[in-house]
Amino acid sequence: MADAAASASASAPAPGEPTIDPTFFDLIVSGTGLPGSLIAAAAAACGKSVLHLDANAYYGADFASLSPSSLSSFFGQHASPATAPADRPLRDSSDYLVVDPEPRRLYSEIEVSGEPPEPSRSFLLDLCGPRVLYCSDPAVDVMLRSGASHHIEFKSVDASLLYWEGKLQAVPDSREAIFKDKTLKLTEKSQMMRFLKLIREHIESDGKEGKEGSKIAEGVLEIPFVEFLEKQRLPPRIKFIVIYAVLDNMREFSLTCKVHTFTTTTTTTTTSTLHHHNHHHY
């Protein structure tokens, strides 16, 4: 429980700012990201009154998808040195707690270079990597049970594109796509298919008798995924495709493989998977 009125009176709203009415809420949620939205929706569904706040000028918090132009303003804002939380006036009283709505910073370091690829208006960028849910993902179940699915709109992924050498290119994510792809070299095609087959056979052999031969050795699974790719002698472009675009479709494998790759952050925003406008964001 929180007393919005109390907090409002503690720091009176500046003239021109909207006042909030009513002034009493069962729950105040800060941040319009997925977890916040889930909690707010669940509480509202239970008949609670909820105040949902966000410090950003956009909805979605870390889950937001921004157009390239808003993204640069986002970066500009984040590039300025943040004031340390300790400097903030924190008043603790027995009645209420002052909470700083400033979100945790998503990136520790940001470096912006180059221009967004064209046509820049036809796509949005996810702030922290692709937010794709798989049909069998447990989160889907949570969203259905919490009722959050009523508030969230899903789109199926129509196409995957990859930003490589200054161009957006379709991700060859199937046998037919690899066949048709005109940018891959012939040997890259066979290397990529060979790798995909290796993974597929590994997954298919799981728990099946007499299929141990096609399983990837236990020791190999322990090594970081990037090293594993290194060992497969894949050319750089294929590695890039596998890590940022195709592995999305092979999460099962990436989990068993103890992948640490998805923590790469600073470069992902500009060079990683760019999902076409209005795909899959909530």
Add this chain to the structure above:
Amino acid sequence: MHGRPRRPARAEDAEAAAAKAEKLRSLQSQLLHNHHHRIYDKEAVEASARLLEANPEVYTAWNYRKVAVQSRLGSGPGPEELKSIVDQELKIAEIALRRNPKCYGAWHHRKWVMKLGSAAADFDNEFRLLDQLLKLDSRNFHGWNHRRFVAALKNVPEEEELKFTTDMINKNFSNYSAWHNRSVILSHLMKQKAPGFASKEEVLSEEFELIHQALFTDPDDQSGWFYHLWLLDQTVAVDVPLLVSSWPSHGSEIVISRTTYVEDCKSCQYTYNVPHTKEFPIVLYFNQVVKGVNSTTVTVECEFSESNDLIWKPLSTSNSAEAHAWVTYVKIPDANFNSPRGYLVKVFLGRSPGLISSSGHPFSSTSQFGFILNGRSHGSECIERDCDVKVVDWSDDNFCSSESLLQNLAVSFDQLRIVDGEPMVSKWHSETLSNEITLFQQLMSEINCKISKLTLARLLIAHDVIISRGILPPGKKTHFEETLQLYDDLIKSDSSHTKYYQDQRSLVLLDQLTSDKESMAKHCRHHKELASTSVSDNVCVRFNGLSLARMGFVHRLLWVRMLDLSHNELQSIEGLEAMQLLSHLNLGTNKISSITALEPLKMMKSLKVLDISYNEIGAHSIDTTRYLCASPLSHTTTTRAASGSVEEPESFDVSENDFWETILVFKYLHLTQLNVVGNPVSSESFSALLIKLIPSLQWLDGRHVQRI
């Protein structure tokens, strides 16, 4: 449909099947009754429809419907009625095909109806249905066949159909039917030189590019490899028939001799011992099977005689009208043996039309070759019989190489090549093949798959063929060693296709051995005993112990008179029939398994000494070659002729099959020596039969033939 597991039968299925069988039986007897009594009324026709709905495989019912349709059409129906008949039949076929999309009878019926009522047929609907069908199963070849048929009927531009195959391939490139249709359409477009397809080179380059995508994406998928093989064939194959070799070869000088002794023969000459028939062979060897070789299409001009009525015979066991090699025998008048002057003989091909390949391409460029016949004045005549008394011993000790041999060989070898411009070879050919070779070597470094190995071997061979056509600068090296290594690997790693690989390997090896005079000389020896006695030119080509599984490159061996093929893996001797000068042949210790496999010997007019010892003749009760060769079972005219002259089989105690086949082969041979020891078929009675069949035989299995 592909990849559908069978469901085990259950008890209730059996009941349903019994009920269905009962229904089918009644419908079927009804149909047969109607069919028999030619009842084509509405009720009867509907009954046949019910039967076909239940079981589309009843071919008789489809036929009945065809007859019924014809009887209705007989009254000259108007367009309305024709349309209703056509629609009705199409509907029945559609229902049947929905039940079983691979029902031959239904597809055939549909085709028949479409053809009958093409004026009334709804093509759009037909294509819609086909699209639906191919969406369900894109590899249903019936659907593809029907589509080809309908497209031709409607006169759909072939470019459109080509586009359709592209779309289907893009959806899933593991589709034999799509690739096949593509090859059919492209062949036709290239032949017609349709706009955009006039340059075969451009079209093929693009197709190579396309197929690479499939092969590199999934080398384990076979459909693409088959298309690649077709492309390779398109690149290398020469449609136009060409003369590749002859005997005597162009510019050669042949000494005609009646004597068997020839002293100090000049090294540049080749001595031909005229047999008692006083005939002299001219052999033509073409790059492919040709027909229409006769005295009008091939003219021979010789100074000593008018030869307008020469009879050319095809040298083939399977076909009496076409062959790779053709032979004629020129009569030489007595007078010409005694004068030492040279006579020029010229042979002209293609002066008048008629000489065509078996696929119908005419021999376009006229070509000619000439040689000199030299009479020999000195030397005494000797009787053949006396010359051949000694048994020829094929053991290694009896062979030696000598200095002069290489010289002699050099001459006879160079003569083998007939200079004949082949305009089909361009820079594009060699570049394309080199590029293919590089690509597949790359692929092989990535993956280990047998079909890529086989393709690489085929590419290397194709490349060598292009090189050997000789337009390109010399000095390009051949790939024999690499190709042999690939086939050796394949023989080891893919046991189910060993025989095929062995055959291919044999051809490569023979190509290598006969490719130039150095390698040829390594396998040429003098026969010591023959040198001192009878055969004037005693050079023996020894291809023994080389694991040869078949013969090939015979066109480079037309001059050979003594050939040792012992200790190989030969099952067939097909191809040897072109060797009209061969007199001594050793086939000992091979895998020849039947007498019919020896049929090519019948055409070898000069053959005197034959060794077929230690083969497998008679070991196999089923003679697989019989169905390919002439035999009493294949109703050839020779059968009756042969059977008349020899006594009943009982008197020889040889099993009946072996008996007839022995007669049909050995009756035509004029051997003086024969060795059949070590074969399951050999027996006292078999020997007696052979002696009876071959009157000229003097030595059988190393023993002198005693005739009473």
